[in-house]
Amino acid sequence: MMKKFSKMQVFAWILAFVPLVMVAVVYGKLPDQVPTHWDLDGNVTYGAKSTLWMLGGITVPFAVLFPILPRIDPRRKNYDKFFSSYDLFQVIMMLFMIGMTGITIVETFHPGTVNVGTVVTGLVSLLFVVLGNMLPKFRQNYFSGLKNPWTLASETVWVKTHRLGGKTLFAAGIIGLFSCFLPEKPRFAVFFCVLIAAVLIPNIMSYIWYRREQGEAK
Structure with a gap:
């Protein structure tokens, strides 16, 4: 039997919106071009600042999808055996994406800092x-x-x-x-x-x- 949404799940949902908030806060101050890719030689590729919305928003569909998947899985009963780990996995992934968004924003305003x-x-x-x-x-x-x-x-x-x-x-x-x-x-x-x-x-x-x-x- 599937459990109700845990506190960890709710925390993951909150974290999912943090990258979007980060982008929204600085968006008006961003230059038209922002770093989007770093190659092995350290060269930076720039793209339109609107691409940051995609980076910041990618966590939201995952936050919606993660709780749905166990409920449609034919082996959904097994999730009860590792649900705490499944919730923690979501939190870790959200924190990771917050870090990626933060790096891009810092490098936009202060290239070479990171x-x-x-x-x-x-x-x-x-x-x-x-x-x-x-x-x-x-x-x-x-x-x-x-x-x-x-x-x-x-x-x-x-x-x-x-x-x-x-x-x-x-x-x-x-x-x-x-x-x-x-x-x-x-x-x-x-x-x-x-x-x-x-x-x-x-x-x-x-x-x-x-x-x-x-x-x-x-």
């Missing part, structure tokens, strides 16, 4: 550390976690995969934090490789575990 590559790498790495701790708590569902044919077909495989995935994501986050001290291009290479490995390894193992499970069942 080492964008380093800060973003650090924030994403922290996100992985948090997700790594949360992932083993997730139970079978169709909308969140490491979903593939093998984890959805077997609850045992789901549990094993998410325990391993939690470890690989946590490790990727720690390595990503250390990579912040590297130059831009090596940092990206390390970060990209550990991210791919963190996702690929548990998915490959889920296939192996499922095949073993099916072999034992014969």
